Amino acid sequence: LGLHLTDYSLFIKQAPGMRLLCSWMCRAHCHRLIKLSGTLGNFAPEKELVENVHGVRRTFLDVGDELRSKLTAPDAASDPIFSADADPTVYFIGKMLWSKGLASLMDLMKYAEEIAGLKVKVDMYGGGPNKDEASAKATKMGLDMPFHGAIDHAELGWSHKIFINPSTSEVLCTTVAEALAMGKFVVLPSHPSNDFFAQFPNCLPYSNKEEFVGKMMFATCIAVYQCPLLTPFTAQHLQEICITLLRMLLNY
Numbered sequence: 001l002g003l004h005l006t007d008y009s010l011f012i013k014q015a016p017g018m019r020l021l022c023s024w025m026c027r028a029h030c031h032r033l034i035k036l037s038g039t040l041g042n043f044a045p046e047k048e049l050v051e052n053v054h055g056v057r058r059t060f061l062d063v064g065d066e067l068r069s070k071l072t073a074p075d076a077a078s079d080p081i082f083s084a085d086a087d088p089t090v091y092f093i094g095k096m097l098w099s100k101g102l103a104s105l106m107d108l109m110k111y112a113e114e115i116a117g118l119k120v121k122v123d124m125y126g127g128g129p130n131k132d133e134a135s136a137k138a139t140k141m142g143l144d145m146p147f148h149g150a151i152d153h154a155e156l157g158w159s160h161k162i163f164i165n166p167s168t169s170e171v172l173c174t175t176v177a178e179a180l181a182m183g184k185f186v187v188l189p190s191h192p193s194n195d196f197f198a199q200f201p202n203c204l205p206y207s208n209k210e211e212f213v214g215k216m217m218f219a220t221c222i223a224v225y226q227c228p229l230l231t232p233f234t235a236q237h238l239q240e241i242c243i244t245l246l247r248m249l250l251n252y
Helices: 009-014 017-029 058-070 102-116 131-140 174-181 192-199 209-221 235-250
Strands: 002-004 033-035 048-050 090-093 122-125 147-149 162-164 185-189 203-206
Touching (some): 122 131, 162 174, 174 185, 174 192, 192 203
Parallel strands (some): 033 048, 090 162, 185 203
16 A cells, blocks of 8 residues: 655656656555545556545644534634634745745735735744745735744634635645644635545635635635534544555455
């Protein structure tokens, strides 16, 4: 049973014979090849399955469980973060690289401001070589987008309602899984790397700038839903998937 977790296309482009070698290795040593998402290349199409076998830390599930209880409390409608009347609290967390969609995020936020008057602060968390450049560009564009540096994602569990992840360079984005597990609204592009997340009601995918504005307006104007069941992110669920895959393997 092989697990294909990373996109090796860059290495393959640098070494043309690498694709042939990877394909040979997969066919020679794997009865089944599990890919985290459809963004990964084909090395043994007749043996490949797309399945998420990547969960999240228990801490994020605990936040989601606590939020589910909080949203059923009598004072839930006046919650300062997650209610419909709360001021929008929006953030991004990830590597500060242009390849992670930072420029796209800035363009989208500027478009939302100009078209719909939606001017909100976006807290940026994470470190990386393009952090200073990105901060300078955000300032030049007149965006309220402070860059705070690295932080444990779990520390944002109770401080923010909306997570935006504009990246299309991921295989299966860990921070998106963590945000969904914590019960946040997650605004992200419609892309094969995000197909797994679309099953969650608090996932808000967009296909163009207009849809981005609509999803942001929706997320800022209503209360967070009761947290969905978090079974797909639990260790038990992942174990069940692996057992199912092993049974398939035995019947190969």
